[in-house]
Amino acid sequence: MTIRWMLVVLLVVACGFCWASAGGLPNHLSGASSQYLKRAERQPVDWYPWSAAAFAEARRRDVPVLLDVGAVWCPWCSLMDRESYTNVETAAYINVNFIAVKVDFDQDPRLSAKLQRAQALLNLPAGLPLTAFVTPEGKLYSGGAYFPPEARGGKPAFRKALADARQKFRQQRSEIGRDGLDLNLSEEFHAQQGRSFHRTHGSAETLGR
Numbered sequence: 001m002t003i004r005w006m007l008v009v010l011l012v013v014a015c016g017f018c019w020a021s022a023g024g025l026p027n028h029l030s031g032a033s034s035q036y037l038k039r040a041e042r043q044p045v046d047w048y049p050w051s052a053a054a055f056a057e058a059r060r061r062d063v064p065v066l067l068d069v070g071a072v073w074c075p076w077c078s079l080m081d082r083e084s085y086t087n088v089e090t091a092a093y094i095n096v097n098f099i100a101v102k103v104d105f106d107q108d109p110r111l112s113a114k115l116q117r118a119q120a121l122l123n124l125p126a127g128l129p130l131t132a133f134v135t136p137e138g139k140l141y142s143g144g145a146y147f148p149p150e151a152r153g154g155k156p157a158f159r160k161a162l163a164d165a166r167q168k169f170r171q172q173r174s175e176i177g178r179d180g181l182d183l184n185l186s187e188e189f190h191a192q193q194g195r196s197f198h199r200t201h202g203s204a205e206t207l208g209r
Contacts, residue, residue: 028054034104035072040081044091047102050111052189058099058136064169066098066162067143069112069130071105076146077129083149084158090149093159097166099136111188118181119143133165139180142168 028048029041040047048054058065068085070077084090094100105112105128112130118140119126125145132143142165147158156164168176 029102034107036070036077036104036106037102039072040085040102043081043085044088044095045085045100046091046095047100050101050103050108052185054099054101055136055138055185061099062136063098064141064165065134065136066094066100066165067103067115067130067132067134068100069103069105069115069132070128074105074128076127080129080131080146080158084147087149090159090162093162097162098133114183114188115140118183122181131161133169134183135169135176135180138183138185139176140183141165141176141180 026041027043027046029037032038032041032049037047037049048057055065068080070080103112103115115130115132116126119130119132122140122143124132124143127145129146130143131145131147132140134140142161144155144161146155147161148155149158151157151160
């Protein structure tokens with residue numbers, strides 16, 4: 001554990017009581033219409049919605065993106081929220097080393113299905129919750145489904161999955177560039193703008209493949 005990380009953990013844990021007593025501080029999900037995203041808007045993870053802004057911030061900081069895809073009706077999604085994403089130490093590690101993005105499976109089924117297909121193509125688990133690690137340029141390179149807080153049932157601990165994804169991003173960039181799966185971000189953000197326009201104007205047109 002680096003000195004920087006130790007200092008971050010100590011600071012966040014020391015402030016944890018203040019955060020909890022204040023009811024949590026809002027992250028970038030504040031104002032979201034999705035119930036799944038609303039449920040996470042006061043988690044200590046600094047969540048973003050799926051957006052070009054989130055990936056731009058990842059490029060600025062030169063860190064990977066942690067993608068969480070889930071739904072309000074998914075019990076494993078709720079479990080992972082409770083076990084990991086409300087844990088202040090885990091949240092501190094995520095906030096320092098990743099840009100965290102939350103996606104509602106029901107609100108954006110096209111994107112969710114594309115991410116599931118991408119993980120399947122890389123022989124990664126592709127259920128719900130879907131946990132994916134993506135470069136700022138949009139290359140999916142690692143991931144899984146539900147991760148427990150401690151290793152069990154053949155699944156690694158979530159913190160180990162986070163540490164492995166961070167290390168791979170730092171040390172194997174050329175391999176990720178060669179072997180990672182390109183999500184074609186420009187196409188996805190263009191489609192997102194179109195879906196938002198049609199929702200706003202009440203159109204029944206379906207976009208995407």
